[in-house]
Amino acid sequence: MRQRGQERRAERDAASVVKQCKKNKEEERIMAQKNAVQEEPMQEGAWEAAEEKHTAVAKCRACGADMIYDAESGELLCEHCGSRVAISAKTSEEQAFERLMQEGGGWEDSHVFRCENCGAQEILDKLEIAKQCPFCGATNIVETEELPKMRPNAIVPFRVGQKQAGAQVKTWVRKRLFAPQKFRKSAKPEKMKGVYMPAFSFDSATTSYYSGVLGKYYYVTKRVNGRTVQERRIRYYNVSGSYERFFDDVLIQASGTISQQSLNKLQPFQTNDSREYTKEYLSGYTATQNTKDGLACWEEAKTTIDSRIRSEILSKYNCDTVSYLNVSTQYLNITYKYILLPVYVGHCKWRQKLYNFFVNGLSGKVTGKAPVSPVKVAVTVVVGIGVLIGLYFLWRTFGG
Numbered sequence: 001m002r003q004r005g006q007e008r009r010a011e012r013d014a015a016s017v018v019k020q021c022k023k024n025k026e027e028e029r030i031m032a033q034k035n036a037v038q039e040e041p042m043q044e045g046a047w048e049a050a051e052e053k054h055t056a057v058a059k060c061r062a063c064g065a066d067m068i069y070d071a072e073s074g075e076l077l078c079e080h081c082g083s084r085v086a087i088s089a090k091t092s093e094e095q096a097f098e099r100l101m102q103e104g105g106g107w108e109d110s111h112v113f114r115c116e117n118c119g120a121q122e123i124l125d126k127l128e129i130a131k132q133c134p135f136c137g138a139t140n141i142v143e144t145e146e147l148p149k150m151r152p153n154a155i156v157p158f159r160v161g162q163k164q165a166g167a168q169v170k171t172w173v174r175k176r177l178f179a180p181q182k183f184r185k186s187a188k189p190e191k192m193k194g195v196y197m198p199a200f201s202f203d204s205a206t207t208s209y210y211s212g213v214l215g216k217y218y219y220v221t222k223r224v225n226g227r228t229v230q231e232r233r234i235r236y237y238n239v240s241g242s243y244e245r246f247f248d249d250v251l252i253q254a255s256g257t258i259s260q261q262s263l264n265k266l267q268p269f270q271t272n273d274s275r276e277y278t279k280e281y282l283s284g285y286t287a288t289q290n291t292k293d294g295l296a297c298w299e300e301a302k303t304t305i306d307s308r309i310r311s312e313i314l315s316k317y318n319c320d321t322v323s324y325l326n327v328s329t330q331y332l333n334i335t336y337k338y339i340l341l342p343v344y345v346g347h348c349k350w351r352q353k354l355y356n357f358f359v360n361g362l363s364g365k366v367t368g369k370a371p372v373s374p375v376k377v378a379v380t381v382v383v384g385i386g387v388l389i390g391l392y393f394l395w396r397t398f399g400g
Ligand SMILES: [Zn+2]
Pocket: 060, 061, 062, 063, 064, 065, 078, 079, 080, 081, 082, 083
């Protein structure tokens, strides 16, 4: 447990605080809508029996071919003979925060590859070999001596198949109206790869004590140079109190291959319904190596938590401006999951620049950056101005 020092912040625009607060409420609403726990069919021992016969994770018991994880059914599928094996994984459990300090290693059944072009590091099952980088499409990929840093304890398995994800991307690309025509044609959804992104999700109860000075606008009427004008003044008042709040599954991404902003746009991932990690889910997919450790992610989670607490406290008061607000927060009963999130990664090159787009492998939601065509923007602006001029003359002729 850590006591946070008092911090004094500069005056902040009240409007932005209220806006941020609304956004947080929306997030809360989405979180609350999360489905009830959905149980997978469990075949106790089904997989253990298979493991006795083969050392391979994913070998078909019927024909011996490789099996891969099938997103649509949530089972292992033999692409050769069509056999299926259910994966027996329980709902994942929250880990006590203290474990985070000792965490490391333990993921010996996998190995790490590095893309020589963009530097992305991928983790694959020991039996699989990386062929093409999902982030940049390069094929010069080398196996590294490095070990995967930390074994995940939870996973949200892919439930959206490659085809469906591709269809979602096609729709998304079609809506990038300002993207150059060539780019819209070159975004190849069929080349997308399913990659598990590492993230930490934190739960924490919080108790905060706060004190501050807030301000409310009011107006006075004055006469200046013979004219009546309204002048804005601020009435300041003191606030103090305590605030309690439980935070559930604050999600912080742990790899450098996707930004926190993109991850937030892909949410929710229904992390409360995540499975215990077992390597079967990785068959046919890869995971990205984490570049941030659990403690670094917890620091980021605290920043997220602190700013939510701050805006929730402010939303209790009808204020227009904040002179200052000191908040001191205690974090209690912290638990975490080191979790793999299902994301399809696609890439596209436009004028030597790489553009990545991502699809939530659970919901099919798409996010990403697309280049903007200066010609298209210019044409739109010119047409827009033309319409305005036309309207002006219509108004002059008929309205004026
Ligand atoms: Zn088979």
